[in-house]
Structures are given as C-alpha cells and as structure tokens.
Amino acid sequence: MGRSLISDETLTLIKDRLDIVDIVNRHVSLSKAGQNLKGLCPFHLEKTPSFTVSPSRQIFHCFGCGAGGNVFTFLTRVTGGTFPEVVRDLGRTVGIEIEEATARSGPQAHLAQTVERVNEAAAAWFQQTLRDERAGLVAREYLTSRELLPRTIDQFGIGVALAEWDGLLRGLARKGFSQGEIASAGLVIARTDKTGFYDRFRGRVMFTITDLRKRVVGFGGRVLGEGTPKYLNSPDTPLFKKGQTLFALDHAREAIIRTKTVIVVEGYFDAIALHQVGLTHTVATLGTALTPEHIQVLRRFASKVVLLFDPDAAGVRAALRGLDLFVNSGLGVKVVTLPSGDDPDTYVRKHGPESFVRLEEHAPSLLDFALEYSLKATEASTIEGRIRSVDEVLRILQKSEHPIEREERLKLVAERLGINQSRLIERYPALMAQQTPGPGTLRSAAVGKSGDSLFKGIPEERDLILLLLRGTLSPADVRRLQPEKFSVEACRKLAEIALTHLDRDGRIQVQSLLDESVDDPACGALATELSLRDDHFDDAPAHIMACLDCLDRKRSEQVLRELIAKLKMAEREGRVDDAGMLNMQINEVRMRKAGTPTAGVVSLVKE
8 A cells, every 4th residue: 555545636735835945955955046946966976066956846856866856756765765654744744644554565664664663662661761760760860970951861862771681572562562573673682592582772771763754763772880882772674774874863954954064973972962062963873983874964964074083092093984985075074182081972061062162163174184193103103104104194185186285285294294295296196006996985976967968869859848848838839749759758758748737728737747747757857857957948939849840850750761661561572552552651751741731641640
C-alpha cells in the first residue's frame, strides 16, 4: 500500500499550504538569484551553486546532477523517506492527517517503522526511569555534576538505563512489543545459549539520537561509574547508520543555516554543553572519525566548519584526518585548540561562550593547522625525519587547489625551515607523481551551468517544450502539437501530459502540467530543468513556428523512410498492387514536403 492510496486532491491541498522554499531552506543554505534561489546541491558534491529553487513554480532543479521535482520529491531524496511517509509528515505540519496505511510500502519500510516505534517507546522508558525518584537518583546526581539544566535534559531526551539484564526488555514487553521487534532496533542482544535476549544498554546515561525528521533512530549510552566501553552506541539498523549520523543536527540545523557555520565536536556531552550556553550550531560525531557522508550533510547547511577536538594526540589526529575529507569541498575549515586539560564541555563551563568565540576568531585554518603540526615535527627530527616531514608539508600544500594560496604558504614554509623556496618547488613534481587519491577523498562532481543542458536530442524539441512550459504556445500552436512527432521520450511524455491540461481557450495550464510531470520518472527531471532555464528568444512565436515546422519535416522524413522500406520489401516479394499503393503514398509525402497541397497526406503522415 502506498502512494496510490493518496488522492491527487489531498496532495494538492498539502502543496497549496506549503512553500517549497521554507522546506528546502531547512536542508540547504539558499541565497537569492534573481526570481529564484540558489544553493549547493545536497545530492552531489559541488563548489559552485547549481541547485535552483523556484518560489513561483514550487519546484527545484540541480543543473549539475539533474535532480529535480517538487517538495515531495525533494524530501524523499534528502531524508530517505518513502513518498507516503513524506506526505504523512508534511500533512501533519499543515493539519491534514493521512491514513496510516498509506505510509506502508514494502517489507523494508515496514521494518523501519517497527524500529521507529520500538525506539520511541524505549526513549520514553529511559526518560521515565530517569525521573523515577529512586531508580533515577544516581543518574540525576551525575547529570547535576555535569551542570546540565533540567530544560537541557528534556530538550535532548536524556534518560537512564537501569543496571539490570532485562529492565528495558521487560518494560517494552509490557508495551506489547515482541522480543524480535526489540532486537530489530538493536536494543537487546541474543544470549549465547539461545534462551532469549538481554539489554544492550545497562547502567548508563542514555542519549536519544534523532534525525532531521525528529524520528528516534538510535541511542548512545555513557556508563555510570566504572566500566567499559565508556560510550556505547546502537548498532546499525534500517534507521541508523553511525557513519552517516551527526548527533544534535536536528537541534542545530536552524542555527547552522542562520550563521552559515557548524561546530563539530566528538562527544554527546560536548555538544549538549555548547548548546546549553547558546552555541546552538554544534553537532557531534558518534565516536567515529568524520566520514565523506558527514561532509556531504554539513555542506547542505554550512559554508564554514569549526573542528573542536580534545587537545590530546588523539584529538590532533582526528583533526588531521579531516584534511583529505575537506580538501576542495567548498567549506572553510578552522581548528580550535583548547588549553591542555580542557575538553569542550569543561572549557565552556569554566570560561563561558564568549571565550570560546574569541578562540574561534583566532583559530587557524585546517590547512595551516596541519602545516604547523608537520613543521613542528621537522624541528625535532633527524635529517631523514626532516626530509620526510618536508615531503609531508608539501603534500599538504598540494591539497589546496588555489595556486596563490599554495605559493604564499610555500614562502612561509621556506622561511620557517630555512630552505630556499626554489628547492621546495623542485620537489613538487616528484611528489605530484606519487599522489593518488585516498579511498576517503572527496572529489568535486562535474557541475553544469544553467546553460549546459542535460538534454540529449533535437534542439527544436527541447526549445518547443521549454516554451511550452513557459506558457508561450498559442491555441493554434497547441493544435499543431502532436506527441508522436517527438523523438525524445521525455519530450513526448511532456507533450502528452500538456494536452490533458488545456483551459477553455485551448492554452496549456502550465502549473497543472508541472504538478503532474515532476513526479513522473520519464520526464520529471527534464520538466524542472527546462522550467528553470533562462534561455532568451528574440522572437518566441516565430521560433515556436520554426520548431513545429522542424518536427513536421522530421516526421515526414521518418514516414518517408518507412514507406520506402515497405516499397522495397513489396517489390522483392512481387506484391505489385501493394507496391503501386506505396508509390502513391511516397509521392504524396514528397509533394507535401515540397509544399504542394495533396489530398490525404496529413492522415498518411500520422499513420
């Protein structure tokens, strides 16, 4: 059960109460570009914005990767939700309730919904346990020692897992969940003797992990007292992928879009502490290094990234690992180094957010941070070590695609090392030959400009559909519009849809055409692309006439080729009567092409 159960009237009602700009702005940082808005595409890596949103037409299109559609299309792609799930969520925001049955589509979607329901119940159980006067006492005292306010605890859905083998298991069973359903969410582990399950999280402060749709997708647990591991996360499930998830992104999204900046920390408490003091544009990795998927998510909302890792060796390594990921990503990256003995949580509690802002203002770029780290290594090295360190410095410089930036930094490096700059430049080619992209290195995808169409086919077909989507065709033009004359399938489909959306005067109702076509896999991307192109025609009516004439001519040529092929076959097979009839038809088509009126030609060309 799925999309077919949702009526077109319901979809139209929901769309009419929404503005696609508001929805997209929650996921992409947009800026004004004439009548439209532009931003970096969330669906592929690019440095120059080619992702366009039209407020007037309520559609989007990326001229780099070809993605396009309406608000439903956008959310299904950016959130990974099914069409019915997206419609249901949007319906709720505008006060239209969609039947639950319409959100079910296939076993994988059903499993994801089961995991979501189990997680929601588990989050409520953890939070209720924390509020329990006796059961939550130790955890509440611990959270007080971390100076977390009650409103912060509520905001982030913090709870506690009892130090029992099956506390959660029994609690969820009373809610009607089976052991298999609870196991599907990764909340319990099968016993080795196969006699049942036991709780994954025991004796831990629990952090609720939510996605951008506010769904509870997983949990993180910090052990109370002694024990290992110190932090434990949910395993991957249909809803949760640790290497793709950033904690607190749903809380931070609006602030990130507003400031164009995101602070990245390593731990739950670090992120929560910064949010509590007003640095609400903060997210945390979940005990993993930054991944290409994380970078892709961050690029949707921010243009600047502040890496805030612990000042120990592990923190330095974490920052340096980000160099390959961020290189040429279009993001400006700084590294904030905290005083020894402090982590982000303790620092902001002792010194306040203003002190952190000052640290950020004077923080070096990631490239400069990496250079400084490598330069320090050269100062303490043997001769062989200095050579290796110098090579490392040059490799870092090569990661910048800006020649002026490279040259300026090369000059500073030469001065710092007391080496002639020309010697460093001589070493460049050899290193360049050795360089191969690492498996985690992001590369910019080819980005098309608004003038570079993804359309492959006859230009006249493209232009005719483009002008059709602008509402430029007159009723007389529309009467000449025959879908079978288009050789490109997407154009043919758009022409077919257009002819079902005519007003009383015989003109095409463009918005109705768009509403139907953007969700059609055969023509949706082309419809959004051509709708948002800014091609100019000096004499649009004359160009429409020329395009229609071209399609007529090409159709006649095609019919002529088919008739000639049939004639040759008839002659080979000795079918004299058929050959005579085909000769007459061929002559009629040729006379029509030459402009000589002939009876019956139109019907023959259509056959």
